[in-house]
Amino acid sequence: MPHQCIECGRTFSDGSKEMLSGCPECGGNKFQFRPGGTSEPSTDPTPQMENSSVGLSASSEASAPSEASAPSEAASSTDTLDPTDTTESPADRSDTSDPTGSSRDTPSGRDATDDTESASDRAAGDAGEDTAQASARSDVVTPDELDRASREVEPSDQDDATEPRPDIDELRDELNEQFESIRIVSPGTYELNLMELYDRQEYIISLQEDGRYVIEMPDAWGVDEE
Amino acid sequence: MGLLTNLRDSILRVTDGLFAADEPKRIGIYGPPNAGKTTLANRIARDWTGDAVGPESQVPHETRRARRKEDVEIERNGQTVTIDIVDTPGVTTKVDYKEFLDHDMDKEDAVRRSREATEGVAEAMHWLREDVDGVIYVLDSTTDPFTQVNTMLIGIIESQDLPALILANKTDLSESDVTQIANAFPQHETVPLSALEGENMDEVYTKIAEYFG
Numbered sequence: 001m002p003h004q005c006i007e008c009g010r011t012f013s014d015g016s017k018e019m020l021s022g023c024p025e026c027g028g029n030k031f032q033f034r035p036g037g038t039s040e041p042s043t044d045p046t047p048q049m050e051n052s053s054v055g056l057s058a059s060s061e062a063s064a065p066s067e068a069s070a071p072s073e074a075a076s077s078t079d080t081l082d083p084t085d086t087t088e089s090p091a092d093r094s095d096t097s098d099p100t101g102s103s104r105d106t107p108s109g110r111d112a113t114d115d116t117e118s119a120s121d122r123a124a125g126d127a128g129e130d131t132a133q134a135s136a137r138s139d140v141v142t143p144d145e146l147d148r149a150s151r152e153v154e155p156s157d158q159d160d161a162t163e164p165r166p167d168i169d170e171l172r173d174e175l176n177e178q179f180e181s182i183r184i185v186s187p188g189t190y191e192l193n194l195m196e197l198y199d200r201q202e203y204i205i206s207l208q209e210d211g212r213y214v215i216e217m218p219d220a221w222g223v224d225e226e
Numbered sequence: 227m228g229l230l231t232n233l234r235d236s237i238l239r240v241t242d243g244l245f246a247a248d249e250p251k252r253i254g255i256y257g258p259p260n261a262g263k264t265t266l267a268n269r270i271a272r273d274w275t276g277d278a279v280g281p282e283s284q285v286p287h288e289t290r291r292a293r294r295k296e297d298v299e300i301e302r303n304g305q306t307v308t309i310d311i312v313d314t315p316g317v318t319t320k321v322d323y324k325e326f327l328d329h330d331m332d333k334e335d336a337v338r339r340s341r342e343a344t345e346g347v348a349e350a351m352h353w354l355r356e357d358v359d360g361v362i363y364v365l366d367s368t369t370d371p372f373t374q375v376n377t378m379l380i381g382i383i384e385s386q387d388l389p390a391l392i393l394a395n396k397t398d399l400s401e402s403d404v405t406q407i408a409n410a411f412p413q414h415e416t417v418p419l420s421a422l423e424g425e426n427m428d429e430v431y432t433k434i435a436e437y438f439g
Contacts, residue, residue, distance in 0.1 A: 182344060197348050203348070
């Protein structure tokens with residue numbers, strides 16, 4: 001199930017409207033996204049599990065099932081892993097000088113997990129910071145780790161690698177589709193999507209300073225168009 | 227003003243439908259900023275009605291609202307062709323107030339001009355959608371015609387099956403390269419002219435009568 005309440009663990013299917021007004025089970029309003037049910041909570045214990053109290057639970061509650069939160073969060077954040085930001089996990093504090101990194105054959109999501117940990121730590125203040133966290137913030141990632149991190153992300157992109165590159169015209173059309181008709185870059189600077197302006201029936205007659213604009217609705221006057 | 231314009235246009239559309247054969251065709255003068263659209267519109271209007279359409283300027287986006295000159299009667303070969311000329315704001319994909327700062331304008335005026343120019347482009351594109359029966363596409367023959375704006379607009383005009391006359395303007399300038407314009411859009415006839423100096427206007431009027439008569 002793609003969505004899970006981090007309070008009580010109840011799961012929801014993708015697009016479920018139940019969770020829009022909070023978890024019907026416990027009333028919680030924090031959920032995590034777990035794509036495709038790929039991460040089974042208990043199959044992938046990592047060394048830092050014992051440190052999970054500094055992880056997501058910092059933003060949830062101490063009663064949250066920690067074994068469910070950490071690995072799945074890691075799996076879901078792998079795609080956004082930023083190699084330059086992969087500082088050491090708390091459990092690795094004594095290994096940072098190891099050039100081989102041989103003691104770190106842990107799943108790719110670990111570093112990403114640490115990102116969320118440090119983020120939530122910052123949010124929660126300095127309470128409970130230990131030497132591992134201090135080390136994670138101060139140490140520099142080694143080139144070897146960077147290389148490994150980049151390779152570990154690759155499998156998820158394999159579809160892109162095998163597909164032919166889209167035609168440039170298709171790409172432009174796709175981008176044009178996504179653009180607004182008028183984008184206000186900054187006051188006095190505008191980018192216009194001509195196709196969108198041409199295609200839309202409404203007629204923009206006035207732009208406001210605050211980014212709003214006034215349109216003329218052809219149908220508003222009860223006039224038959226053509 | 228929007229309401230009145232809307233009502234008037236709606237009435238015009240209805241009458242257009244009733245008297246389609248007799249009503250003058252509405253010809254939009256389109257092109258990128260500073261191509262000489264208003265200079266051409268004024269030249270045509272002065273030649274055949276004695277009035278001008280609007281102020282011309284070296285500063286881009288001088289025309290920020292579509293201006294219409296109605297019932298322009300052009301005589302060619304003993305026949306009279308009546309058209310409404312719509313001078314439209316220059317079409318572009320980016321408007322930046324900084325480009326106006328070089329033209330002796332303070333920031334506040336430049337930002338306002340930029341906003342109005344953007345509204346003008348939206349208006350021009352809207353006119354192109356449903357309010358013109360033909361297009362005179364004006365290009366500055368001293369500049370490269372291979373731009374996104376030109377390609378897109380010509381493409382839209384072709385997709386609408388609108389008659390289009392491409393004019394290579396500013397032939398009075400030494401850098402003018404009419405061939406480059408003609409090569410850019412080989413599917414259309416290109417007529418060179420200098421709207422400012424009135425060069426080759428005879429051929430322009432002949433082509434207007436031929437295309438839009």
